[in-house]
Amino acid sequence: MIRLEGVCLPLPGFELKNINIQIKKGTHLFLVGPSGSGKTLLLETIAGLHPQVSGKVVINGRDMTGIPPESRGIGLLYQDYALFPHLNVRENVEFSLRARGLAEGERRERSVPLLQKFGLSSFSDRYPGTLSGGERQRVALARAIAAGQEILLLDEPFAAIDPELRSRVFEEVADIIQSNNLTVIQVSHSRDEAYALADSVAVMMNGTIVQAGAREEVFSHPKTPGIARFLGYENLLHCMPQKTAEATLFLTAGNCVFRSQGTIEMGSPYTACIRASDIRISAEHPRTDGTLCRTCGVITGIIEEEHGVKVVLDCGVPIVARLSWNEQANLRLYRGQSVTISIPPECIHLIQYSPDDTPYTTDNRERTINNGYGVV
């Protein structure tokens, strides 16, 4: 288990602030957050590369204060894999064994099965400069595994791989992690990667962890609009609850009315977080039925994307929806068209509104949340 207790790292122009988190053994934690939020710095701090840290890094019950990186049993993989360019593949993989003082014969004995396992035997004499992105990644992983580390810190390991190769590499990495029962903390910008690999997710902003928890919990219940925006909620609508005889309805700032689930505090404003892909569009007239609230809007823009179209609507407030190519082919939406939108209640995540809530900033409430341990 990895436990961070009040970890702070002041550096010129940036600092890690009061980081508290527990990561259970065998967990694959994704550390996500905007660029410059301190994710890589946190990995390096856990690895012991910044001795000026305050607070505690506890690994398997042992306080790592003052323990140098080489004695922590933590492997670190950077985005560019940081292979030693003057050493060939075999020498890279054997580096940790050499550092431990193993004789050449013993090093060879241990590295051969690893090279075979990772499919590196045929080019073990080649140098990193001659390898492809996928090959380099395998070498870096083999090198980390050879060290026998139980904890692996991955800093955007898939960023440098071609998109076609990425899904295959996802599977390979997942296999390696599972078969070696590794505890992994992985930095990523990609929500797809997190969905595919993560057991749990921690969101970092402005040098601190603002939310941590199980993957589904974090993705479906972001604690602040800033986190929601980062996690892919394109629509953040300020709204007021209105009680009706039938159900609790919410009125947005515009003419958009929709129904939601959960316990609501009346008289208190909320931010409704809605993913663009959860908004349905139809050409029917607006009406209310048992499950959905429908409201009308006018299409102000249609932007073609890789997997479909992004539709920008004016419903009194700007709303963004996403449709697949098939849906667009059926609906034949066009700019200026009046349409009806509907949002399933379970797709609306409500956060009590605060004037301080701005995307990608740490507000007071986020700091309060961070005062307790996020156990993942």
Next chain:
Amino acid sequence: MPGGILKEDPLIEKPAFRVPRYDPLIALFSVAGSLLILMTALAILTIAIPELADPIHLLSVAGDPAIATAFLLTFSAGCVAVGLLVVFGTPLAYVMNRVHFRGKPLVESLIDIPLVLPHTVAGLMIYLLFMSRGLIGAPFAEAGVFFEDAYPGIVAAMVFVSMPYYVNGVREGFAKVPVRLENVARTLGATAWKTFLWISLPLVRRHIISSGVVAWGRAVGEFAAVVMIAYFPMVVSTLIYQRFSTGGLAESRSVAFLMILVCFILFFIVRWLTHRMEDGHDQA
């Protein structure tokens, strides 16, 4: 090499393409640059032609034991100076690249100051520091090591004037070694010392060699700083001055030509070897 793959220097950035020689801009730059080359070539020729016209005199000068001694002394002192720079300058270059500290610009200025000082001033500083009553010279004198008019004084002067060439060159080399490589090496179990020896140092090997050669060239060419602390034993530059003062132009010119010849051959060999290595990498 196993696998038929040539070992690449990871710090060499290959140009994406070669500029064609007939490019008008390159032609213009080549003409402008040629003026400098021409000036150097003419300077060498003005010494070389009269010397080569009188080979008997040249051979007699070359066979003079005093001259052979001066050459040996100069080159060996240069090698010792570079050796000291490797031992003390390499760690300094590493710290200057890797560590940010208050007062760093001051330290940088101290490293660079031999570049801007008149060498007579450098010689005076060295003399005052290393003379028998000097801050460093006094304790050494008590131990029986003297710098005035002695081999250690020549080495001290050479180290002082060539230090910025070595330290700044190697520092540039360390700047090209990503800190990430060192970080990863540490997490793989290497101590800080092993990381330096196994990762950082091999990756700046080329910079150490090239900066060492430049520093050596600067050291063996030094006159003013050396002569202030050690007129005797005579290094080549002092000998040339002495021959010029006592025997005139013809006497000093022969020694100067020999110095040019030896240095040119040495630097040509170093450059040729460097180019050969780079060509090897290009074919990899």
